[in-house]
Amino acid sequence: MDKSSGDEIWEDSFDKLLDPRPQQSNLNIIKKNVRLSYNIDTSVENSSHSIKGCSPKSCNRSVSISTPNYNHLGKDLFNCGLSPINRLQLDGFEDTTEKCNADKDAEPNTKKRGLIVPSKNQIDTFSKFSNQTNKVACASNQSNKIVGVVLKPGKWRKSLNIFRQTQISVLNESKKLESRNSVCQDRKSIFLNGLNKQNVISQQDFYKYCNQGKPLKFNAAYSQYKMLKTHKIGEGAYGEVFRYTPNRKGCKNDLVLKIIPIEGSIEVNGEKQKNFSQIWPEIIITKKLSSIQGFANIEKVSTVKGKYPQHFVKLWKRYDDEKGSENDHPGLFGENQLFVVLELHFAGSDMSNVIFLNSEQSFYALQQIILTLAVGEEDYQFEHRDLHWGNILIKSTTKKHICFKFNNTDLIVDSKGVNITIIDYTLSRITIDECCYFNDLSNDEELFQASGDYQFDIYRMMRNELKDNSICLAFSLFYSALQWTQLVNIRFKDL
Numbered sequence: 001m002d003k004s005s006g007d008e009i010w011e012d013s014f015d016k017l018l019d020p021r022p023q024q025s026n027l028n029i030i031k032k033n034v035r036l037s038y039n040i041d042t043s044v045e046n047s048s049h050s051i052k053g054c055s056p057k058s059c060n061r062s063v064s065i066s067t068p069n070y071n072h073l074g075k076d077l078f079n080c081g082l083s084p085i086n087r088l089q090l091d092g093f094e095d096t097t098e099k100c101n102a103d104k105d106a107e108p109n110t111k112k113r114g115l116i117v118p119s120k121n122q123i124d125t126f127s128k129f130s131n132q133t134n135k136v137a138c139a140s141n142q143s144n145k146i147v148g149v150v151l152k153p154g155k156w157r158k159s160l161n162i163f164r165q166t167q168i169s170v171l172n173e174s175k176k177l178e179s180r181n182s183v184c185q186d187r188k189s190i191f192l193n194g195l196n197k198q199n200v201i202s203q204q205d206f207y208k209y210c211n212q213g214k215p216l217k218f219n220a221a222y223s224q225y226k227m228l229k230t231h232k233i234g235e236g237a238y239g240e241v242f243r244y245t246p247n248r249k250g251c252k253n254d255l256v257l258k259i260i261p262i263e264g265s266i267e268v269n270g271e272k273q274k275n276f277s278q279i280w281p282e283i284i285i286t287k288k289l290s291s292i293q294g295f296a297n298i299e300k301v302s303t304v305k306g307k308y309p310q311h312f313v314k315l316w317k318r319y320d321d322e323k324g325s326e327n328d329h330p331g332l333f334g335e336n337q338l339f340v341v342l343e344l345h346f347a348g349s350d351m352s353n354v355i356f357l358n359s360e361q362s363f364y365a366l367q368q369i370i371l372t373l374a375v376g377e378e379d380y381q382f383e384h385r386d387l388h389w390g391n392i393l394i395k396s397t398t399k400k401h402i403c404f405k406f407n408n409t410d411l412i413v414d415s416k417g418v419n420i421t422i423i424d425y426t427l428s429r430i431t432i433d434e435c436c437y438f439n440d441l442s443n444d445e446e447l448f449q450a451s452g453d454y455q456f457d458i459y460r461m462m463r464n465e466l467k468d469n470s471i472c473l474a475f476s477l478f479y480s481a482l483q484w485t486q487l488v489n490i491r492f493k494d495l
């Protein structure tokens with residue numbers, strides 16, 4: 001580390017572990033190019049840190065279908081090409097890689113390892129196809145034939161939807177209009193394994209699960225008088241997220257509402273609305289994981305019906321004015337629209353918006369993530385499958401330690417002032433009472449053609465490694481781990 005550059009003020013005891021890494025100084029270029037992450041030679045020292053109380057028992061893999069293993073795949077995954085420890089193998093699309101590299105204005109680092117990262121020029125050019133500048137761009141070769149999708153890192157689903165819309169308008173322009181259905185397929189079908197007999201849930205059973213006989217009136221159930229300091233804090237392809245302080249005594253936590261339209265015939269945010277059966281796994285997973293440290297804490301699930309309440313519409317507009325929304329205006333919903341509302345504890349800001357105080361703090365946050373996943377996997381064979389940094393929330397805490405229970409053993413990690421929560425189980429896989437819930441992502445061709453961030457190379461690599469075995473498609477964890485090596489070195493220096 002170059003002391004003369006003033007970097008020494010960032011050093012703490014943990015920083016010593018990161019030295020010497022001369023190439024990391026070069027990475028500071030990324031600070032100037034916000035959002036593009038290149039994962040240049042993160043070359044990853046394999047530091048071994050133990051956690052108090054952890055003596056992993058050898059688990060019986062023969063009963064687990066959660067983690068692909070020797071028996072399933074005929075090879076040892078720890079020696080696979082994906083391991084950041086062993087080697088990085090970034091393969092993109094052969095034909096486009098060359099073109100990207102040939103671009104004179106390509107960022108110097110994009111040539112490394114064949115990573116498909118568009119240059120700024122390319123992004124600008126591609127953006128013209130989208131009416132939402134910089135939210136998404138479609139990658140095309142010089143003859144304008146679409147060969148892949150350039151997506152923003154993090155939440156990819158909305159980018160993909162916008163791409164699909166864009167693609168339609170491009171096809172329209174060239175008089176090659178295909179029916180919308182051929183581009184926008186129902187990608188959210190739930191594929192349950194043979195063990196699960198109950199892959200359809202009736203409306204009545206769903207209400208019962210919510211402790212309701214029928215849907216509540218949206219306006220009455222979430223009237224503005226019950227909610228203080230309400231504001232919209234986020235959005236996803238499936239819904240809007242509002243934060244508020246409940247107007248009732250004894251309620252210490254701020255809550256968030258994740259409001260998801262269901263069962264309607266109109267498309268919302270470029271997606272078909274889910275039905276009760278399709279949203280069922282997310283509800284079950286959220287409820288099951290709620291009691292585990294590190295997963296979102298759920299207070300209640302309810303089903304409501306009616307027009308979007310005016311006070312939410314106003315907050316939606318404010319968010320749109322201030323930050324710009326990628327979602328459709330909620331005024332589009334009619335009287336008969338149904339919504340599922342998840343009430344969750346507020347869990348902080350997502351990692352892409354967090355700046356760590358120092359590398360030690362980020363290291364301990366990473367430990368929390370690892371332990372959360374370990375407990376989820378051990379207890380429910382849980383795989384997140386979409387673990388990008390937008391799905392990791394970070395909140396400050398005054399607790400000195402965070403406690404996990406792994407296989408009846410208490411594991412205690414220093415908090416270093418932060419508490420992490422993993423959210424968004426839309427694509428997750430879980431096994432509860434021998435029923436396995438998961439989405440078949442292997443049919444999601446567009447996702448596996450995406451580029452724009454190392455995140456999407458990881459998706460391809462995971463699919464290749466797992467030989468298209470959709471049950472085992474557990475991508476993203478590696479991505480987060482690699483991304484973390486950047487955060488440790490860069491993000492906290494941005495202060």
Ligand SMILES: Nc1ncnc2c1ncn2[C@@H]1O[C@H](COP(=O)(O)OP(=O)(O)OP(=O)(O)O)[C@@H](O)[C@H]1O
Nearest residue numbers: 157234235236237238239241344345346347348424
């Ligand atoms: N418990 C929570 N506490 C604080 N913020 C939250 C919480 N849950 C969700 N959010 C915010 O709302 C955003 C959207 O939530 P979420 O990812 O669950 O939606 P989604 O519709 O499933 O997204 P996707 O488009 O990835 O499928 C998150 O990125 C986060 O900023």
